[in-house]
Amino acid sequence: MYFKEIIGQEVLKSRLVQTVQENRVSHAWLFFGPEGSGALPLALAFAGYILCTSRGEDDACGICAGCNKNSKYIHPDLHFVYPVNKTRAGDRDNVVSDDFMADWRSFLLRNPYGRLTQWYDFIDLENKQGIINTEESKRLSGKLNLKAFESDYKVVILWHPEKMNDQASNKLLKLLEEPPPLTVFILVSENPDQLLATVKSRCIPVKVARIGDEALTEALINKHSLDAGRAVEFVRLASGNYLKALDLISEAEDIRYNFEKFRELMRSCFKKSIPELYKETEELASLTREKQKSFLEYGLRTLRESLALHLNEPELVFLADAEKEFTTNFAPFVHGINILALTEEFSKAIQDIERNANGRIVFLDMALKLSELIKN
Ligand SMILES: [Zn+2]
Structure with a gap:
């Protein structure tokens, strides 16, 4: 994901780019905003920019080895944590994100704006909720103890960190309090109020607002080949939520x-x-x-x-x-x-x-x- 692929959010994009260029990348961030505003795509683009070895003025280069791996979400220094659960009776109890890595990559490649329930459907969780368990935090701290493989930085994206149980949160807190060197945590949440206050206080907050009408209209015209009249109609009903706009398009079809x-x-x-x-x-x-x-x-x-x-x-x-x-x-x-x-x-x-x-x-x-x- 590149900044240029993000719908709207221009001010935020420049702010993030500038942070990297001025070498002020803090070790922990909390990207938060309502569904469909693009907090996860922004985190992905930010991670991609940090890991790019030949950064452009306003985006990752798109051609270095890092960008190449990032475009498939297989960069060895980019780690993901997201809610999962047992999918089949035979699964062991402590399933972790890595058990679903191939699914996760396909999910992101299909639509990095995807919502949590779509992810649950994607991995057939049926009626179960995803969680982030203690085993996950243990594994993460193990991975982060290693040196970065190909980049200066290691980046961790935690999607829906509010799904961590207390034990997992406390383990994460320890990592945030004593971060391994050159590690950047990006927490991406729709419900930051559900996070431990101690976790939140360690992060730089980044509010991702609803997408502006103009940018959303443009995206619907360009990405979904809608004519201007229909795009405006959908945008009026979507209130800055790209996922809602996608729902409306599919409903209308x-x-x-x-x-x-x-x-x-x-x-x-x-x-x-x-x-x-x-x-x-x-x-x-x-x-x-x-x-x-x-x-x-x-x-x-x-x-x-x-x-x-x-x-x-x-x-x-x-x-x-x-x-x-x-x-x-x-x-x-x-x-x-x-x-x-x-x-x-x-x-x-x-x-x-x-x-x-x-x-x-x-x-x-x-x-x-x-x-x-x-x-x-
Ligand atoms: Zn690059």
């Missing part, structure tokens, strides 16, 4: 997909075109169960709205016109006589999908019944 598929399916039902129905239901059957359910729930909602002949104001305005137009055209075919049977078909399909029935049969069966009901 789902709605758009469901809407288009529902419209196609209803048109084919109306035409009673068996080859078309077959093709469309095959496609629906190839989706994941979750997406199949989401489609059916969307259909159910649209049917009810068609009957009510009014749309609730959708949160995402850009879809409203197309949906409204379709619902208005479709509404005459949904009436008091067939609405119950229509909605029942959708509800039944949802139940069947939940029971792992064969999607091809469920969707084709539903489509054939719908085409009967819509005609009458």
Whole structure:
């Protein structure tokens, strides 16, 4: 991660760069800010700048051996600590970050802005919470006793340090009180209030504010190919949280997909075109169960709205016109006589999908019944 890849946070970036250039890198930092503001990407870029052996004026060089390793998160002088837990029954009790290193690297490469629950999903923690245990602190102090391998500094990034238990916190505190030479700790937290006051007091606080609207809009346009109108719409709802913006984008994609598929399916039902129905239901059957359910729930909602002949104001305005137009055209075919049977078909399909029935049969069966009901 480079500073140039960070969304917004210009003032903070210059401050961090300057600290390194003026050789004032303190041994402990606490980067804190709300979800989606980029505290972890900033810590990664800061670490990358510290470890670069040929620093540029405002960013790491991107070509030295250090940068090369940093870009894959495999630099031997960059250490990570993050919450983990047992994932399988066979795992021993004291699992540590290193047990998940390959996953962690893929997670960072996929989205360094990722949230904690996404990390838990990524390593299949199911309903368990991640923790940072005492074994972790022990291992860390062992590693830090060694000399740096390739750089002047050793850097440790602790993600969500509030997940440390008291014993682990106290061990970390000892490290912070008597730091090994040329070691930089960067704690990255969304809930600094949950940290031991003694740990916090050892760190230079760095507040990472919400991302400015202008920078976030620019990122959505450039990184996610949104047009300016839609980007502004998402930014208005995301309140400076890049992750929230990503959620909205993916939600909108789902709605758009469901809407288009529902419209196609209803048109084919109306035409009673068996080859078309077959093709469309095959496609629906190839989706994941979750997406199949989401489609059916969307259909159910649209049917009810068609009957009510009014749309609730959708949160995402850009879809409203197309949906409204379709619902208005479709509404005459949904009436008091067939609405119950229509909605029942959708509800039944949802139940069947939940029971792992064969999607091809469920969707084709539903489509054939719908085409009967819509005609009458
Ligand atoms: Zn470099």
